[in-house]
Amino acid sequence: MATTAFPTRDDFAAMLNESLGGENESFEGKVVKGIVTAIENDLAVIDVGLKSEGRVPLREFAAPGQKAELKVGDEVEVFVDRVENASGEAMLSRDRARREAAWDKLEKEFEKAERVEGTIFGRVKGGFTVDLGGAVAFLPGSQVDIRPVRDVGPLMDLPQPFQILKMDRRRGNIVVSRRAILEETRAEQRSGLIQTLAEGQVIEGIVKNITDYGAFVDLGGIDGLLHVTDISYKRVGHPSELINIGDTVKVQIIRINRDTQRISLGMKQLESDPWEGAAAKYPIEGNFTGRVTNITEYGAFVELEPGIEGLVHVSEMSWTKKNVHPGKIVSTSQEVEVKILEVDEEKRRISLGLKQAQSNPWGDFAEKHPVGSQVEGEVKNATEFGLFIGLDGDVDGMVHMSDIAWGVTGEEALALHHKGETVKAVVLDVDVEKERISLGMKQLERGGVAAGGAGTSGGSGVNKNETVTVTVLEVRDGGLEVQVGDDGVTGFIKRTDLGRDRDEQRPERFQVGQKFDAQVTGFDRSKKPTFSIKALQISEEKQAVAQYGSSDSGASLGDILGEALKAAKK
Numbered sequence: 001m002a003t004t005a006f007p008t009r010d011d012f013a014a015m016l017n018e019s020l021g022g023e024n025e026s027f028e029g030k031v032v033k034g035i036v037t038a039i040e041n042d043l044a045v046i047d048v049g050l051k052s053e054g055r056v057p058l059r060e061f062a063a064p065g066q067k068a069e070l071k072v073g074d075e076v077e078v079f080v081d082r083v084e085n086a087s088g089e090a091m092l093s094r095d096r097a098r099r100e101a102a103w104d105k106l107e108k109e110f111e112k113a114e115r116v117e118g119t120i121f122g123r124v125k126g127g128f129t130v131d132l133g134g135a136v137a138f139l140p141g142s143q144v145d146i147r148p149v150r151d152v153g154p155l156m157d158l159p160q161p162f163q164i165l166k167m168d169r170r171r172g173n174i175v176v177s178r179r180a181i182l183e184e185t186r187a188e189q190r191s192g193l194i195q196t197l198a199e200g201q202v203i204e205g206i207v208k209n210i211t212d213y214g215a216f217v218d219l220g221g222i223d224g225l226l227h228v229t230d231i232s233y234k235r236v237g238h239p240s241e242l243i244n245i246g247d248t249v250k251v252q253i254i255r256i257n258r259d260t261q262r263i264s265l266g267m268k269q270l271e272s273d274p275w276e277g278a279a280a281k282y283p284i285e286g287n288f289t290g291r292v293t294n295i296t297e298y299g300a301f302v303e304l305e306p307g308i309e310g311l312v313h314v315s316e317m318s319w320t321k322k323n324v325h326p327g328k329i330v331s332t333s334q335e336v337e338v339k340i341l342e343v344d345e346e347k348r349r350i351s352l353g354l355k356q357a358q359s360n361p362w363g364d365f366a367e368k369h370p371v372g373s374q375v376e377g378e379v380k381n382a383t384e385f386g387l388f389i390g391l392d393g394d395v396d397g398m399v400h401m402s403d404i405a406w407g408v409t410g411e412e413a414l415a416l417h418h419k420g421e422t423v424k425a426v427v428l429d430v431d432v433e434k435e436r437i438s439l440g441m442k443q444l445e446r447g448g449v450a451a452g453g454a455g456t457s458g459g460s461g462v463n464k465n466e467t468v469t470v471t472v473l474e475v476r477d478g479g480l481e482v483q484v485g486d487d488g489v490t491g492f493i494k495r496t497d498l499g500r501d502r503d504e505q506r507p508e509r510f511q512v513g514q515k516f517d518a519q520v521t522g523f524d525r526s527k528k529p530t531f532s533i534k535a536l537q538i539s540e541e542k543q544a545v546a547q548y549g550s551s552d553s554g555a556s557l558g559d560i561l562g563e564a565l566k567a568a569k570k
């Protein structure tokens with residue numbers, strides 16, 4: 001009995017290859033047409049003419065976000081990955097078929113720089129995914145719109161045009177832009193609209209965006225910039241103080257640059273200019289009330305009315321507070337009274353004075369404390385040349401070191417007092433214009449200047465040209481400090497007044513306590529008398545000439561003086 005040989009696995013493979021006649025090579029990797037023979041659950045069974053059918057998920061036949069509309073008998077195109085898998089079925093793909101067809105189409109459109117249609121269907125890191133008829137592209141977040149978009153929801157699953165920026169079929173990468181389409185469309189609209197606009201034209205627009213420096217207003221397809229300085233004549237810290245996004249505003253076109261298609265807008269130009277006639281409304285030396293709007297290192301700005309501000313320079317803020325920051329004198333929103341110092345309508349500047357609207361404390365002090373009156377205050381500061389004393393009205397007076405005490409040097413006198421000590425002094429002089437008050441402390445002691453009017457005696461008890469006997473209190477390089485009698489007024493003899501001859505003009509030839517005669521020649525600013533030995537000598541000589549001789553007597557000057565001396569001894 002003959003033995004029958006059964007075919008092996010290899011025999012079946014060989015028989016299959018023979019029956020297909022090379023179909024494997026002709027079908028794999030290609031897009032072919034097939035017929036839907038059945039729909040099983042979420043799969044479509046498709047016959048493409050191979051030995052076995054293939055199954056394709058229904059979702060591959062649906063557009064993003066939609067259901068597949070497929071029925072038995074429909075003809076479809078699919079991509080053959082493999083003729084047969086482990087289960088003996090053909091490996092088919094509708095997505096791959098659409099992708100291949102889409103790539104062919106997109107490459108042609110990219111070469112021609114044409115727009116393509118797509119649908120945003122997903123969100124990924126840095127952007128979104130777009131379906132371009134089967135090919136998936138990447139849409140960067142910066143390319144979604146001209147301006148940042150907070151919510152992309154309304155743009156999802158909506159067919160719309162895109163511009164391909166770059167594509168690489170080998171890597172399967174496509175990058176698209178929606179912004180490029182919008183900019184191109186916007187440029188076309190702007191070019192047409194800008195031709196209908198003119199400088200000076202008044203138009204309504206909608207506020208689309210607000211920044212620190214202004215607001216962008218949509219004029220119906222083209223945006224104009226409304227700078228913060230052109231929103232109102234009054235000071236505007238931020239545009240949001242007066243306008244909001246979405247507001248409809250009336251603006252005037254200030255400038256149009258047709259080359260760059262930039263438009264500058266203004267709102268304040270539609271209002272009356274408050275600076276017109278400002279010089280008449282705010283006369284110089286007039287007092288007005290205003291509100292502090294801004295404080296800087298160099299002064300404070302005060303609003304006199306909406307749109308008109310003036311500057312109070314730091315030097316015009318206070319009579320007594322010098323070299324301090326304006327913020328320590330006034331505060332923002334504070335109501336203050338100011339005086340108009342200068343008005344420049346052309347430059348839109350007004351100079352204001354804060355201290356000028358207040359009484360001058362130096363003048364007030366001079367009225368309340370005339371020269372010779374006694375005051376009391378605290379030693380605010382001690383310098384190398386004197387003491388500064390705090391007085392009424394928040395002003396300071398200075399006691400020069402030579403007017404602190406008798407019989408001691410200036411340095412020694414300064415050492416007698418310290419900061420914070422309360423002392424008494426006499427007012428010697430008040431200069432309101434220079435804001436200076438001169439005080440004396442030693443004048444309250446023996447020989448001090450008494451309060452009184454100024455005449456030939458200067459309020460000191462001695463008269464000009466009077467001969468008095470003085471006592472040396474102090475010998476200085478520049479002269480002598482002397483006192484009339486034992487407890488009279490004190491004064492000074494300059495070095496040049498110590499004698500007619502140079503040898504006599506040496507202060508060191510005198511000693512403290514020494515007495516001699518001198519003539520009162522006048523009074524200084526503090527009403528202290530000044531003395532001169534030289535003046536006395538000249539005066540005595542003139543008297544002798546007048547008494548004992550004449551121009552035609554033939555007597556010499558020596559003879560006349562000799563006779564005068566003899567008469568004095570009798």
